[in-house]
Amino acid sequence: MAALYACTKCHQRFPFEALSQGQQLCKECRIAHPVVKCTYCRTEYQQESKTNTICKKCAQNVQLYGTPKPCQYCNIIAAFIGNKCQRCTNSEKKYGPPYSCEQCKQQCAFDRKDDRKKVDGKLLCWLCTLSYKRVLQKTKEQRKHLSSSSRAGHQEKEQYSRLSGGSHYNSQKTLSTSSIQNEIPKKKSKFESITTNGDSFSPDLALDSPGTDHFVIIAQLKEEVATLKKMLHQKDQMILEKEKKITELKADFQYQESQMRAKMNQMEKTHKEVTEQLQAKNRELLKQAAALSKSKKSEKSGAITSP
Numbered sequence: 001m002a003a004l005y006a007c008t009k010c011h012q013r014f015p016f017e018a019l020s021q022g023q024q025l026c027k028e029c030r031i032a033h034p035v036v037k038c039t040y041c042r043t044e045y046q047q048e049s050k051t052n053t054i055c056k057k058c059a060q061n062v063q064l065y066g067t068p069k070p071c072q073y074c075n076i077i078a079a080f081i082g083n084k085c086q087r088c089t090n091s092e093k094k095y096g097p098p099y100s101c102e103q104c105k106q107q108c109a110f111d112r113k114d115d116r117k118k119v120d121g122k123l124l125c126w127l128c129t130l131s132y133k134r135v136l137q138k139t140k141e142q143r144k145h146l147s148s149s150s151r152a153g154h155q156e157k158e159q160y161s162r163l164s165g166g167s168h169y170n171s172q173k174t175l176s177t178s179s180i181q182n183e184i185p186k187k188k189s190k191f192e193s194i195t196t197n198g199d200s201f202s203p204d205l206a207l208d209s210p211g212t213d214h215f216v217i218i219a220q221l222k223e224e225v226a227t228l229k230k231m232l233h234q235k236d237q238m239i240l241e242k243e244k245k246i247t248e249l250k251a252d253f254q255y256q257e258s259q260m261r262a263k264m265n266q267m268e269k270t271h272k273e274v275t276e277q278l279q280a281k282n283r284e285l286l287k288q289a290a291a292l293s294k295s296k297k298s299e300k301s302g303a304i305t306s307p
Contacts, residue, residue: 074108103128
């Protein structure tokens with residue numbers, strides 16, 4: 001009985017072939033939680049829900065520092081502190097100022113002074129390195145698939161030829177050795193003429209030709225460029241919507257501020273009027289008190305002089 005291994009997400013047991021190589025996930029978990037790119041830092045992460053479009057690290061940074069700005073080097077929207085993302089900041093401290101990327105022509109490629117760490121000898125930025133390696137991986141998988149299919153077809157042809165050869169064994173014994181020797185050069189010359197004229201297509205020859213690899217890489221890079229253009233258009237739309245919302249919030253804030261100031265001025269005016277009325281009433285009461293005290297004194301003096 002084959003050994004069973006647990007999925008790292010649902011913890012159900014499956015054969016080893018049914019789990020993914022990297023994260024050991026089953027097919028249902030791979031569909032429910034696909035690996036996507038973070039909207040901000042562009043790193044790949046396992047998506048927990050469809051509404052979650054940023055990785056956990058960026059989510060924590062958003063809570064601490066707010067919405068990030070585009071990095072001044074790589075233009076990735078991941079500059080939470082200052083004008084540079086953390087990746088470019090660390091690379092600049094370690095390798096010095098950035099150079100121009102040979103693929104995207106942006107000033108965001110850091111020279112590690114080691115040719116082994118370059119991609120085919122090219123100085124590429126982080127995003128272009130990932131895209132290039134992804135294209136190379138897809139090309140290798142396609143070549144592997146084509147080679148396996150060609151080997152399977154070749155084995156089928158050999159099996160068919162062996163079966164047909166066994167059924168006509170008696171008839172082939174009557175052929176003379178001279179006719180066989182004459183037939184072999186004919187087949188060889190025919191094959192050479194076909195290959196030199198280029199009328200036929202062989203999967204093995206196509207796999208060895210560098211033009212096919214370049215064509216696949218160019219097609220993949222065109223798809224990457226189209227995807228990036230689409231994402232850039234979406235980002236532009238998001239920026240326009242945010243700027244519109246900011247303008248509306250500013251207008252609302254100014255209106256509320258003007259209303260608050262008018263209300264404060266009205267309250268200050270009312271308070272001043274009430275204070276003046278109270279002061280006038282107080283002065284009037286003081287006058288009345290003085291008159292009463294004066295009248296009482298006059299009455300006392302009259303009462304003393306009367307006997």
